[in-house]
Amino acid sequence: MTPIEQDAPLGRRDLRKQQTRAALTGAALRLCALRGFDQVTVDDISTEAGVSSRTFFNYFASKEDAVLGDHLVEVDAMRARLAVLLPTMPVLEAVRRAVLLVVAAMEADRDHWFLRMEIIQRSPQLLPRLVLSNAEAERATTEQIAAHLGVDPVAHGYPALVVAATSASFRVAATRWMAAAGALSLGALVDEAFSGLAAGLPDPD
Template structure:
């Protein structure tokens, strides 16, 4: 791999370090008590470098949720073509929530932080909008050519992500330790229930 590849890897590593530092400090001290200067110091970078990656601390904080969302869509794309759209989404959600790596762990921690910090909600909504577009594209690829731009992929992505937000919120509500999410088995039950409801349709007599 050439210079460009190395440079891209370095940039990604720096972005990850800043994101992780921001999350670590905010979980420890609260969003309102953390400054950009502290995040830069924690990540061992110059303040100027911080602003090369993020316009402010809120964007750095929700970046962990964005990375988790990207991982979710990557997992969805990797599911076998034999699985239904909702079946593939179920497996992708549980795979990310159950991941022992930094991305999976920080995704859940970022969601916990957003629940406790109203100032992060508008930034989280921007992440969700981007996630929705990316998932709609992935759904269109899965269900076949000619569906891109149609209502099904867009509606499916929006509905599924709203269901996921409800389920994750219910799951995190049950946390007894703010630093530690509840067991994934609890999440699995709610995910299964949400998928069954969506698969059955929302209409009621």
Template structure:
């Protein structure tokens, strides 16, 4: 491995250690009760090093892998061009959420910490809105529409964002059953069917 590769690997390892320390401490004490100094100490790095990787403890909890601003767009672009937009978006989300499923224990704890801290709500809303804007832009590229003027990409992005939130909520809930992808499929199938009334 080159020197640059080793440096990048070390940065990634440090970021992961900080994210893991944040989650561990927040799970034990609540996010509002811990400090950046405690997180850095738990991860074995300096206070200053923390801010080389995260803007604050909220980001370390909510975005442990960092800001991959167009991950959905990249995954969407990899789908078969013949797929209709909803089917392509579903496949892209499956690939994206597979990471969450693979780290189920950590994500279950993260969702528990988030649910217990109302102060995180504004940041969650901000991140959700930003994600939906990027999803709309990716869907607009795929469909040849305008993300700002046309209804379809904005509406589909909002529906997808809502379906993911509902799936995550049910996956994390006390009666959670099955993998996250199956819960997402259930939500998207209901949308695709026109949200028929329950029997």
């Protein structure tokens, strides 16, 4: 197990911050699922979570971030995982292992993820923000892989191709997981998708 895969103990202050962030996320998702995204304000979310609006903005820049997740935090976490994994294994395997750490967090927070997807499906105004966040995350990962390989991220197609293919594989696995209401293992679905990629996507038996 690599150091990035181990849970470092949190100090009391960090634990409180983590709990506050989780309370705000949970409040945003519950209220938006119940009332609709446009009918919920930052004040509503803060009150539901038992904190001030000022505290809300210490954790999230907007209501959209509270619902969709802070993509900058997620990008930083992915970069940290890949920084440990890329020097020790092929690129596709490093990305797979990094994604599986994301998957573990999603499965542990399954109820919130299902609420999030329900809200997104009912709130098309969130889609541009979601697309932009995903594009920024893919760009950052592409640049990191290119730097690791010592190639130009634009002139050389491999880094962008790996990121596009693995991102699509993850989205397909996540869609199947949510369609099954969590009855299937997201980790197993991601492994299946990545194994198909590694094998060259042969026809199924």
